[in-house]
């Protein structure tokens with residue numbers, strides 16, 4: 710008689726009603742920071758335009774503040790136009806850990822003070838670049854960009870570079886956070902947390 714299939718289990722982070730998904734995310738992010746060769750905070754940011762056409766690109770998560778996922782970008786970019794509908798989705802994939810986290814929720818701009826504070830920490834070159842780049846608009850040549858950076862450099866020579874009005878942060882306030890862990894035979898573990906009042910409800914999902 711054949712033995713029945715025994716599914717080996719990787720060590721599993723147990724997730725249940727006592728799990729706070731934000732703390733769980735922070736734990737995974739710290740583990741990713743230790744294991745990924747670069748940019749553990751890189752995430753896909755998905756948006757949709759007015760016709761319902763989705764669009765996605767990689768951005769860097771700059772922190773989770775009061776439970777909201779923050780990133781910084783140009784407020785006149787394609788993504789900014791699409792984020793104006795107030796909705797976004799994020800997806801992290803940590804290849805060496807074989808883990809994924811998905812986040813869904815409303816999105817809003819962070820305060821001007823928070824954007825100023827983050828802009829001030831950036832390298833001067835990146836500050837100048839933020840002024841020079843008309844993100845997502847057509848660019849005739851690389852020379853045009855280099856000249857734009859030189860012009861900004863000359864303008865702020867010897868001075869602090871102020872945050873451009875069209876550059877700042879957004880935050881996604883999660884209504885759903887899903888954790889995915891690799892398991893053998895594609896019988897992966899999935900735990901979806903859904904916001905419920907002041908807390909969260911958790912459900913295990915089929916892989």
Ligand SMILES: Cc1cc2nc3c(=O)[nH]c(=O)nc-3n(C[C@H](O)[C@H](O)[C@H](O)COP(=O)(O)O)c2cc1C
Nearest residue numbers: 748751766767768769781782783786787788789845
């Ligand atoms: C690893 C990585 C990190 C990135 N981080 C950012 C970021 O934090 N902010 C940003 O505006 N663009 C970032 N980008 C560039 C975006 O993917 C994208 O090209 C740009 O924001 C324009 O997108 P849009 O035209 O959809 O607005 C990053 C790209 C990569 C590959």
